[in-house]
Amino acid sequence: MSSTLPGIVFDLDQTLLDSSALAYLRDNRDWGALGRRLGEVVPFTPAAGGVAPESVPTALYDAGVPVGVLTRSPRWYAEQLIRRFGIRHTALITGSDRYLPKPEPDALVGIARLMGVEAREIVFVGDDAVDHEAASAVQAMAVGVNWAASPMPGWTRFWPDLAVADPDLLLDLGNNLAALGDLVLAGVRARWHWGTLLRPARDVFCCGRYFQTTDIERHRGHPLTALTLRAKNEQAAAEEVGRLMAHAAEAEHWRQNPPTMVVSIPPDPDAEWDRFAPVRPLVAQAFGAIDGAGMLTMNGGVANYKTMSHDARATANRGRFSASTQVSGRRVLVLDDVWTSGATSEACAQALRDAGASKVEVLALSLTQEPRAEFCPECQVYRLCHKTGRRGPFISCTDWRGCGYSRDL
Ligand SMILES: [Zn+2]
Known part of the structure; x- marks a missing residue:
């Protein structure tokens, strides 16, 4: 696919190079110390036989793909590192260039212009x-990108279209690498890798993303979002969910230690039906579980649960669920439909x-x-x-140094 890629833009710090030792100097804008300690920026160590992240832009550039580097760090810092590691590129925009900071897209639009491509055609590779x-x-x-292949709670609210833990995949981007749910609904066979399932927390896996109704552009026309909503009430949709989630049994993660029992978040005591009833047997069968x-029962409903904060939910959930002792000694997989704060599934x-x-x-x-994101009220x-x-x-306000607005979640 690389030869047909219109353009690719890379973040620098923690994406192409490991500058974690200097993160606090960059955050505090201690340019003097940063300049003296630039030698502490190191390449990421590639997995056995794999490519190093900082060699990917050059490989794509040499294959004829327009390559951009976009960073919030100052120009002198970016240029020195790019020179030292021989990162070839078409365009560079830095924190010295007076664009609004990410997540504002201004700098991305700017670099697309420098590269001669439309911003929407670009692939933007970053760790944040x-x-x-x-x-x-x-x-x-x-x-x-997440070279540590660890759970990514920091990405939860804005999960990327594609998550990768293996730099080699950046040289071979294709549709079969997307999230499992999107692939199954598009009739595409998954090429399994770390990012095929979303990993917002330890021991939590999601088949894809759910876009809220207020997120009009992304909500509309997203098949997994539509299926998620239909499956709350429709038997046929719930069966489709079961067939979709059963594909998770193909993941390498469960090769060694698959679950031996599959349970689901129990319905409210006054609910008309259990929307997981058609799902659970299909997933259990796929895992051979x-x-x-x-096995899991809800002791009582909680009023206004949807509008509660995570902490309030956690408190309300205490003692809300109970499990049969028949789960004893078993490796249990809990099925959930939409994972938001994780409070319900954690209580289960x-x-x-x-x-x-x-x-x-x-x-x-x-x-x-x-x-x-909404505009800063300040x-x-x-x-x-x-x-x-x-x-x-x-x-916090994205202009946290200038404006400084912040509030607790
Ligand atoms: Zn502000």
């Missing part, structure tokens, strides 16, 4: 949710562990996505973004 959000704002394809119907997981389950994992149909110029600090996640 603000990279994915900027790409999404101009309808460009967002590729998220026991259908754990009735806790009940299963309390009943003696040896391992509990969650497989959800889709991962709720944040609509495009400056009304920049947008808000999600950050994670020492005390946990919070919301």
Whole structure:
């Protein structure tokens, strides 16, 4: 596919090069110390036989693909690193070039212009949710890289169109690498890799993304979002969900230690039907596991659950679920439909562990996505973004140095 790629843009820090040792100097704009310690920026170590991330732009450039490098770091810093590591490129935009910071898409539009391509035709490769959000704002394809192949809670609200943990995949981008749910609904066979299932938290896997109704552009015409909604009420749609989620059993992750029992989030005590009833047996069969119907029960409904914060949900969920002792010693997979804060599935997981389950994992149909960011109420110029600090996640103005607005989540 690389020869047909109209253009590709790379973030620099933590995408092409490992500059984690200097992150706090960049954040504090301590340019003097940053300049003296530039030698501490190192390449990522490729997996055995794989390509190194910083060699990917050059390989694509040599194959005739327009290549951009887009960074918030200063120009002198970017140019020195690009020279030292021999990164060939068509265009470079840095933090010295007076564009609005990501997730504002201005710099992406600017670099597309320099590369002579439409912004929406670009593939934007980055490690941070603000990279994915900027790409999404101009309808460009967002590729998220995570060379550590660890769960990515920081991406949860803005998951990329494609998540990769293997740099080799960047040389061979194709539709068969997308999220499982999108591939199954498009009739495309998955080429399995780390990013085929979304991984918002440890032991949590999602088949794709769910775009909210307020996210008009992305909500409309997204088959997995439509199926997620239909499956809440329609038997036939729930069966389709079961066939889709059964494909998760093909994932390499479960080759060694597959679940031995499949359960599902129980319905409210007053619900008319259990929407997982058609799903669970199909998934259990695909894994060669026991259908754990009735193993998990809800002790009572909670009023206004949907509007509660994560912490309020966690409190309301205490003691809300109970599990049969028949789960004891089993590796249990919990099926969920839309994973939002994770509070419900975590409460179920806790009940299963309390009943003696040896391992509990969650497989959800889709991962709720944040609509495009709202404007900062303080400056009304920049947008808000999600950050994670020492005390946990919070919301801040993207111009946090100038405007400084922030609030707790
Ligand atoms: Zn602001």
